[in-house]
Amino acid sequence: xxxxxxxxxNLASHxxxxxxxxxxxxxGTLLLVVGLALLGTLDVSMEKSVSNSITGQLQAYxxxxxxxxxxFGNMNGGTDIGTIGDFARVRQVLESHPDVQAAIPQGxxxxxxxxxxxxxxxxxxxxxxxxxxxxETSAVVxxxxxxxxxxxxxxxxxxxxxxxxxxxxxxxxxxxxxxxxAGNDAFWQDFDRDPLAAMEFLENKVAPLALNAxxxxxxxxxxxxxxxAKAFELFEIVxxxxxxxxxxxxxxxxxxxxxxxxxxxxxxxxxxxDRLEDGKTIADDTDLQAWVKLNKVQYxxxxxxxxxxxxxxxxxxxxxxxxxxxxxxxxLLPLFFEVTDANFATRYKLFYDVVAPHLMLYAVxxxxxxxxxxxxxxxxxxxxxxxxxxxxxxxSLDKSALAGSLHMMDLMTxxxxxxxxxxxxxxxxxxxxxxxxxxxxxxxxxxxxLFGGGGEEVVDAGAATPTDVAVAAxxxxxxxxxxxxxxxxxxxxxGGLGERASNATKLYRDELNKRVYTxxxxxxxxxxxxxxxxxxxxxxxxxxxxxxxxxDKEKLGLQVVDWRTASGxxxxxxxxxxxVLAAALGVIFIVAIIVMNNSMVMATLERTREIGTMxxxxxxxxxxxxxxxxxxxxxxxxxxxxxxxxxxxxxAVFNHIGLPAWNDVTIVLFAGPRLYPTVGLHHMLIAGVLVxxxxxxxxxxxxxxxxxxxxxxxxxxxx
Amino acid sequence: MATxxxxxxxTGVSKDYHLGKVVVPALRNxxxxxxxxxxxxxxxxxxSGKTTLLNLIGCxxxxxxxxxxxxxxxxxxxxxxxxxxxxxxxxxxIFQSFNLVGVLDxxxxxxxxxxxxxxxxxxxxxxxxxxxxERVGIAQYAHHRPGELSGGQRQRVAIARALVTQPRIxxxxxxxxxxxxxxxxxxxxxxxxxxxxxxxxxxxxxxxxVVSRAGRVxxxxxxxxxxxDASAADRLAIQ
Ligand SMILES: Nc1ncnc2c1ncn2[C@@H]1O[C@H](COP(=O)(O)OP(=O)(O)OP(=O)(O)O)[C@@H](O)[C@H]1O
Ligand SMILES: [Mg+2]
Numbered sequence: 001x002x003x004x005x006x007x008x009x010n011l012a013s014h015x016x017x018x019x020x021x022x023x024x025x026x027x028g029t030l031l032l033v034v035g036l037a038l039l040g041t042l043d044v045s046m047e048k049s050v051s052n053s054i055t056g057q058l059q060a061y062x063x064x065x066x067x068x069x070x071x072f073g074n075m076n077g078g079t080d081i082g083t084i085g086d087f088a089r090v091r092q093v094l095e096s097h098p099d100v101q102a103a104i105p106q107g108x109x110x111x112x113x114x115x116x117x118x119x120x121x122x123x124x125x126x127x128x129x130x131x132x133x134x135x136e137t138s139a140v141v142x143x144x145x146x147x148x149x150x151x152x153x154x155x156x157x158x159x160x161x162x163x164x165x166x167x168x169x170x171x172x173x174x175x176x177x178x179x180x181x182a183g184n185d186a187f188w189q190d191f192d193r194d195p196l197a198a199m200e201f202l203e204n205k206v207a208p209l210a211l212n213a214x215x216x217x218x219x220x221x222x223x224x225x226x227x228x229a230k231a232f233e234l235f236e237i238v239x240x241x242x243x244x245x246x247x248x249x250x251x252x253x254x255x256x257x258x259x260x261x262x263x264x265x266x267x268x269x270x271x272x273x274d275r276l277e278d279g280k281t282i283a284d285d286t287d288l289q290a291w292v293k294l295n296k297v298q299y300x301x302x303x304x305x306x307x308x309x310x311x312x313x314x315x316x317x318x319x320x321x322x323x324x325x326x327x328x329x330x331x332l333l334p335l336f337f338e339v340t341d342a343n344f345a346t347r348y349k350l351f352y353d354v355v356a357p358h359l360m361l362y363a364v365x366x367x368x369x370x371x372x373x374x375x376x377x378x379x380x381x382x383x384x385x386x387x388x389x390x391x392x393x394x395x396s397l398d399k400s401a402l403a404g405s406l407h408m409m410d411l412m413t414x415x416x417x418x419x420x421x422x423x424x425x426x427x428x429x430x431x432x433x434x435x436x437x438x439x440x441x442x443x444x445x446x447x448x449x450l451f452g453g454g455g456e457e458v459v460d461a462g463a464a465t466p467t468d469v470a471v472a473a474x475x476x477x478x479x480x481x482x483x484x485x486x487x488x489x490x491x492x493x494x495g496g497l498g499e500r501a502s503n504a505t506k507l508y509r510d511e512l513n514k515r516v517y518t519x520x521x522x523x524x525x526x527x528x529x530x531x532x533x534x535x536x537x538x539x540x541x542x543x544x545x546x547x548x549x550x551x552d553k554e555k556l557g558l559q560v561v562d563w564r565t566a567s568g569x570x571x572x573x574x575x576x577x578x579x580v581l582a583a584a585l586g587v588i589f590i591v592a593i594i595v596m597n598n599s600m601v602m603a604t605l606e607r608t609r610e611i612g613t614m615x616x617x618x619x620x621x622x623x624x625x626x627x628x629x630x631x632x633x634x635x636x637x638x639x640x641x642x643x644x645x646x647x648x649x650x651x652a653v654f655n656h657i658g659l660p661a662w663n664d665v666t667i668v669l670f671a672g673p674r675l676y677p678t679v680g681l682h683h684m685l686i687a688g689v690l691v692x693x694x695x696x697x698x699x700x701x702x703x704x705x706x707x708x709x710x711x712x713x714x715x716x717x718x719x
Numbered sequence: 720m721a722t723x724x725x726x727x728x729x730t731g732v733s734k735d736y737h738l739g740k741v742v743v744p745a746l747r748n749x750x751x752x753x754x755x756x757x758x759x760x761x762x763x764x765x766x767s768g769k770t771t772l773l774n775l776i777g778c779x780x781x782x783x784x785x786x787x788x789x790x791x792x793x794x795x796x797x798x799x800x801x802x803x804x805x806x807x808x809x810x811x812x813i814f815q816s817f818n819l820v821g822v823l824d825x826x827x828x829x830x831x832x833x834x835x836x837x838x839x840x841x842x843x844x845x846x847x848x849x850x851x852x853e854r855v856g857i858a859q860y861a862h863h864r865p866g867e868l869s870g871g872q873r874q875r876v877a878i879a880r881a882l883v884t885q886p887r888i889x890x891x892x893x894x895x896x897x898x899x900x901x902x903x904x905x906x907x908x909x910x911x912x913x914x915x916x917x918x919x920x921x922x923x924x925x926x927x928x929v930v931s932r933a934g935r936v937x938x939x940x941x942x943x944x945x946x947x948d949a950s951a952a953d954r955l956a957i958q
Contacts, residue, residue: 002827002834009822613818616779617880618807618835620800711779711806714818715770715892 003623007631010603011638017599022639024592025691028585029643030650032687035581037651037679038659042574042669049671050570051563053234053394053403054221056104056531057540058547059566060084060094063559069529070568071108072402072668081528083377084558088523093554094532099543101535102231107222107414107528108406111374113364114215118305119148119207121360123199130195137309144307145202146188151304152209153179178205216260216363220372220407222414224522225249231533234397240366240390246516248410250370254391255404261363265295265302265337266356269348272339281341292339299333302355310358317354321347366390369513372409376419385509386413400667402570412517415525431508532560570668589690593698596635600628600702604709611706612714621707628703629696636688636695643691644684651679724791725752726887726919727776732785734771734942745771746942748785753888753921758914760933761923768942769923770892776921777810777890778802790887807835811881813891813922817873819865819880825872826852826861829879836884851879855909871902878909882918891922895929907932 011018051057054071061069062082069081084090087105094103122145129138156176181187182202191198225243229235243249258267268291275288282288306314311329318332319325326332339347364370366388373383386409397403409417534543540562548560564571604611611624658674661667669675734746745768753759753776761769774780775787778794779802787794790809794802806812819828826848833844852858855875857868865873874894881889894910895903907929914920914934930936938945 002831005827006820006822013822609816609818610820613812613814614820614831615803616777616806616812616818617832618803618884620803623835711777712774714812715774715779715814 003627003630004634006627007634010631011634014599014603017603018635021592021596021599022635022642024588024595025636025639025695026643026646028588028592028694029640029687029691030647031581031588032585032690033644033647033679033683034650035585036683036686037647038675038677039574039578039581040680040683041675041677042577045671045675046570046574046669047563049234049394049397049403049668050567052232053397054106054232054406054531055563055566056231057534057563058532058544058560059529059563060090060103060532060547060551060558060560061529063557065559068568069561069566071529071566072568072570084527084530087525087527087530088520090530090551090556090558091523093550093556094530094547097543097547097550099534099538100547101533102227104228104231104531104533105222105224105411105523105527106531107411107418107526108219109222109374109414109418110217110219111372111417112215112217113370113372117207118360119145119202122148122307123203123207126199140307140309142188142191146183148304149179149182149206152206153183156209175209179209182206218256218260218407219405220250220409220414222409222411222418222527224411225251225408228408231531232394234394235392236395238391238393240388243389243408243410244516246518246522248386248413248513248515249389250372250386250410250413251389251408252364252366252391253404253407254393255398255401256407257362257391259401259404263301263356263359263361263363265298266351266359266361268295269351272344273348276341276344282339282344283341292337295337295339296334299330299337302333302359303329305359314355314358317350321350364388369510372413372417374417376417378419380419382417382419384413384416385513386410387513396672397667399673400661400664402664402668411522411525411527412512418526418528529566530558570665573665573669589694593694596632596695596698597701600631600699601705604628604702604706607706608709608713611709612711615709616711616714624706624709625703628699628706632695632699633692636692640688640691644687647687648679648684651677725754725788726790727751727753727921728786728788729775730786730788732775732782732787734768734775734780735783744942746775746782749942749944750785751937751944753919755887755919756914756917757919757921758911758932758934759921759937760930760935761921761937761939762925762930762933763923763939763945764925767939769925769939771942772939773890773892773921773923776888777812778806807832807884809887811884811886811889811918813874813877813881813889813894815893815896817865817870817877817897819873819876821865824862824864825857825868825876825879828865828876829883832880832884847883848879851883854913855879869902870898871905874898874902874906875909878906878913882913886918888919888921891920893924894922895924895926900928903929 011022047057050072059069059071062084065082066080091103091105094100122141126138126141126145129135129141153176156179178201182205187198226245229237229242237251238254240251243251252261258270262270272282272288272291275285276282280288282292302314303311306329315327315329315332318329318336322332322335324332324335326335336347336350369385369387371383371385373381376382392408394403532547534540544560544562551558551560564574614624615621655676655678658676659670661670661673661675666675667673729749729751732746732749732751733744736743736745749772751772761772763769771780775782775794776789778789778797781787781795789805792805794805797805819825820831823831829848829851830844833839833847839847849858849861852861855878857872857875857879860868860872860876863872865876868876874897878889878894881891891910895906898906903926910920910922911932924930
């Protein structure tokens with residue numbers, strides 16, 4: 001006890017030194033406790049958000065996979081995770097395991113969709129008007145279509161200026177010619193003579209040219225939607241409805257649907273509204289100012305979609321609202337979008353009341369059937385028609401693009417796109433054979449035809465005969481394929497073997513969307529990976545090992561990984577933070593060790609006579625060492641406790657107010673917009689032990705020096 | 720006192736210091752016995768080996784040749800740990816520069832050796848310390864730190880610390896050298912008084928006034944004992 005008394009007195013008598021060293025120790029402890037508490041909480045919250053939204057606690061995928069499963073993407077981008085041949089069997093085995101609640105089939109793919117094309121939409125309106133004999137509407141719509149054709153031709157001309165038209169591809173030259181035809185007075189004068197033929201020309205030749213800008217690329221998760229919704233707590237439908245049980249269908253992720261599918265200007269206004277509600281102002285916020293500018297210059301996104309009647313209505317409303325006599329919408333809209341903090345709310349409302357009803361607010365509407373294009377495992381372009389039932393989100397993660405970029409597709413459609421011959425797909429091949437009059441299509445040709453979107457595309461790409469298709473198409477790179485596909489219209493699944501085949505396929509595909517599959521049918525077939533939901537309270541690590549053992553025993557050729565590994569780069573994120581924390585602590589503690597060591601060595605030298613005296617009057621060496629240790633421990637205790645206490649207060653404060661997430665990744669990590677960290681006793685203990693170790697370590701050398709002080713040195717300094 | 724056996728007995732003790740290749744003989748063939756109750760002064764000019772002799776007796780250094788017996792134990796055969804133990808149990812030290820522990824107050828400095836010994840309970844310790852504080856005349860400064868005390872007061876604390884374990888002998892190397900003559904005289908008075916109460920003292924000095932107070936003088940010149948049991952009058956004559 002006397003030693004601690006001496007230690008305390010020593011600390012007190014060297015205030016500056018103690019303050020510096022103690023400050024370092026306290027800061028190190030503070031950082032350690034706060035860091036450990038945050039990471040501990042993060043670990044829990046991240047598990048919650050990742051495993052309750054998509055991954056489940058464990059994931060199983062092929063043991064032969066070339067790449068690692070990375071559900072949220074990874075750095076090197078490899079996605080060859082192999083396939084699981086027979087899900088039904090694997091599910092049966094997995095769900096027989098006592099720890100497993102459910103095994104949910106999954107498969108991640110990227111695909112493209114051509115959003116509803118303005119010409120298609122207008123042609124549909126035209127068809128309706130013609131059918132109803134509404135001459136007036138028909139005239140308005142025709143004028144609008146003609147205006148769009150004019151705009152397209154102007155765009156094409158611009159491209160022509162850049163690229164020499166004479167040397168352009170046949171495709172481009174054909175497009176220019178078609179636009180010229182559709183822009184011709186004669187075409188429109190003759191329209192009434194054969195409206196159907198005229199509309200078919202517009203639909204087949206002109207509409208596709210208006211596409212490129214509307215191409216959406218996105219990632220989707222093929223799964224069993226009903227079982228998925230049941231298994232993942234965070235999943236919820238936002239708009240529309242869930243995919244009906246057993247049916248094919250598609251659900252957009254709400255966030256990405258708003259971001260990528262909604263009309264640009266409308267979306268921007270929505271984002272402005274959110275931001276203003278967050279307390280930002282247009283006067284101060286540069287993002288808001290930039291958006292105002294963009295809206296002003298992009299008025300064409302609106303005028304393009306308005307026919308004469310709509311133009312008139314919008315013009316009148318805007319004139320009235322802006323008290324302007326300006327006639328041109330091209331002038332009125334920029335004036336209208338010149339919003340301020342004062343008028344934003346009214347203009348936002350006016351936009352949705354007056355302008356939006358005339359717009360295609362979403363490139364793909366809920367209820368639409370869209371054509372998803374993708375690539376099979378073998379690399380062929382492929383497509384499927386699927387109905388959009390609604391949008392969904394993951395609760396509390398709905399602001400994160402990371403969690404909000406994955407859409408959902410039923411497993412049957414997914415398998416068709418991915419390129420595995422299902423019973424349905426086989427039937428489609430037979431249909432094609434009949435329709436095209438071809439007696440026999442070789443297996444690979446059929447696949448090229450089905451998944452490759454048809455010989456015509458490949459011929460366009462330069463291959464000579466359908467037999468070459470497989471060879472030519474397999475190494476298609478995405479960009480080339482995308483442009484190929486872009487040359488084809490929406491809802492134009494396969495063309496190659498002729499219009500008849502195409503129509504037959506379309507009908508067949510529409511029929512597919514009405515089918516109801518049994519659970520057996522859904523389960524039977526290929527999936528890429530399986531989310532394993534464990535029962536509550538099961539030890540994850542033990543379960544993983546025992547499930548792996550079971551799968552091995554059944555020779556299923558699967559590997560089981562935990563959600564952290566399966567999630568890819570984001571799973572490593574925690575390790576990155578751990579490393580950063582460890583590095584920071586390492587630096588602080590090394591500095592602390594150096595400083596402490598230094599000051600203790602100084603102290604030893606200063607105290608040589610005192611130590612010598614103690615030795616002379618009978619103190620053993622061990623006591624001198626203990627004295628130094630006591631000093632170190634006192635230091636560690638006093639300042640460590642101070643740091644830990646401060647850390648406790650900081651964590652308590654954050655636990656109260658919440659630590660706000662600042663980007664997509666942190667929303668997922670925090671399992672919501674705010675993290676409410678908690679500190680555990682073990683965090684304090686770890687910090688205590690570590691700080692004591694650091695302190696003791698820095699005392700070793702000075703203590704050794706002190707031990708070597710001889711009693712003689714008590715006298716020497718006297719002279 | 721009762722044993723009849725000397726507390727310290729040196730026979731043919733020599734001590735050489737090695738400065739590089741040069742051998743400095745600090746003590747040559749010294750034989751000496753200190754009996755219980757003595758008040759002995761080691762006198763001699765600077766460099767004559769007084770400190771060296773006290774260090775050997777104080778078990779903080781070992782002889783190059785010869786035998787040093789402290790309380791009957793041959794210090795040459797003891798380990799460092801045993802020597803330390805011997806210092807703690809049998810010896811008391813008073814230093815020229817007092818050598819108190821700066822962060823402890825007078826009371827705690829005096830109590831310190833008892834805490835090292837770990838033989839007495841808290842109450843006995845307190846009694847003994849209070850008693851000594853009284854005897855050395857600094858009871859009112861018990862809770863002052865050395866920095867707050869004068870040189871004489873500090874040396875009183877040091878004396879109390881040396882006596883607190885009731886050692887067989889108290890060794891003091893020039894205990895008055897850092898004190899003015901008035902204070903030095905007072906300290907000598909105190910030591911003499913304590914000696915009369917039973918404590919054996921052995922101390923060095925080259926101050927003739929101190930020598931005059933000694934019960935016995937051991938005179939060292941160039942590491943050799945020049946004059947054994949000279950009377951006080953002789954001593955003065957030598958000076
Ligand atoms: N550690 C040492 N190393 C080398 N020589 C030493 C050492 N200690 C003492 N000496 C030498 O031994 C001799 C005796 O020294 P000592 O300190 O015992 O003399 P002293 O009588 O105490 O002198 P003073 O009156 O100055 O204190 C001197 O010549 C001194 O230089
Ligand atoms: Mg000396």
